Amino acid sequence: MQLVVARIGRAHGIKGEVTVEVRTDEPELRLGPGAVLATDPASTGPLTIETGRVHSGRLLLRFEGVRDRTAAEALRNTLLIAEVDPEELPEDEDEYYDHQLMDLDVVTTDGVEVGRITEISHLPSQDLFIVERPDGSEVLIPFVEEIVTEIDLEEQRAIIDPPPGLIDDRAEIASSRDADDSGDDSGKGSEAGGV
Structure with a gap:
C-alpha cells in the first residue's frame, strides 16, 4: 500500500537540497538516507534520499542525482510516496494512517x-x-x-463531540443586543394604520 509521506517544497541553496513538508509522524523511518520513494507525478521518480538534515525547523533532503538548484527546483510540489505494509500500524496507539x-x-x-x-x-x-x-x-x-x-x-x-455550529446551523450566538431586547416595541418601527 502506498502512503504520501511528504511534499517537496523550494530548493535550498545551490547544491540540490530541497525543503519538504512532512506528512508522516515517522519521518525518521520514512525519510531517512537510502529510502527509495515513488512520486506523484510518477515521471519525476522514483527518488532515493541521499542525505537529510534539519535547518531552522525545516527538513532538508538531497536526492541521488540531484546536484544543483535547477534540478532541485524542478522537483517542487512533487509528492513523495512510501510503500507500506497494510498490516503495519503506527508506533503510537493514538496515531492512525x-x-x-x-x-x-x-x-x-x-x-x-x-x-x-x-x-x-x-x-x-x-x-x-x-x-x-x-x-x-x-x-x-x-x-x-x-x-x-x-x-x-x-x-x-x-x-x-462537535461544538455548536460545526455540523449544523444551530450555532449558539450571544449578542448584547439580544440581552437588551425586552420585547417592548415602543418607539420602534412604523405605525400600523387601518382604514
Missing part, C-alpha cells in the same frame, strides 16, 4: 449519524476529516482530541 480512517462512519457521542470520511486534508496546523453527509453535502471536522473523542477501528467509526 489515512487508509485506516478512510470510509469510517462518523457519529456524535449521542449516536447521531453525521456521515462517512471520504478524504483527509493535512493542513499545517491540524488535519481535517472531509465527511460526506447522507444528503451528499460535506462537512469539515478538525481531527483534534477535543472534537474527535474516539476512533473505533473494530466498529469502523469515528465518534465526535
Whole structure:
C-alpha cells in the first residue's frame, strides 16, 4: 500500500537540497538516507534520499542525482510516496494512517449519524476529516482530541463531540443586543394604520 509521506517544497541553496513538508509522524523511518520513494507525478521518480538534515525547523533532503538548484527546483510540489505494509500500524496507539480512517462512519457521542470520511486534508496546523453527509453535502471536522473523542477501528467509526455550529446551523450566538431586547416595541418601527 502506498502512503504520501511528504511534499517537496523550494530548493535550498545551490547544491540540490530541497525543503519538504512532512506528512508522516515517522519521518525518521520514512525519510531517512537510502529510502527509495515513488512520486506523484510518477515521471519525476522514483527518488532515493541521499542525505537529510534539519535547518531552522525545516527538513532538508538531497536526492541521488540531484546536484544543483535547477534540478532541485524542478522537483517542487512533487509528492513523495512510501510503500507500506497494510498490516503495519503506527508506533503510537493514538496515531492512525489515512487508509485506516478512510470510509469510517462518523457519529456524535449521542449516536447521531453525521456521515462517512471520504478524504483527509493535512493542513499545517491540524488535519481535517472531509465527511460526506447522507444528503451528499460535506462537512469539515478538525481531527483534534477535543472534537474527535474516539476512533473505533473494530466498529469502523469515528465518534465526535462537535461544538455548536460545526455540523449544523444551530450555532449558539450571544449578542448584547439580544440581552437588551425586552420585547417592548415602543418607539420602534412604523405605525400600523387601518382604514
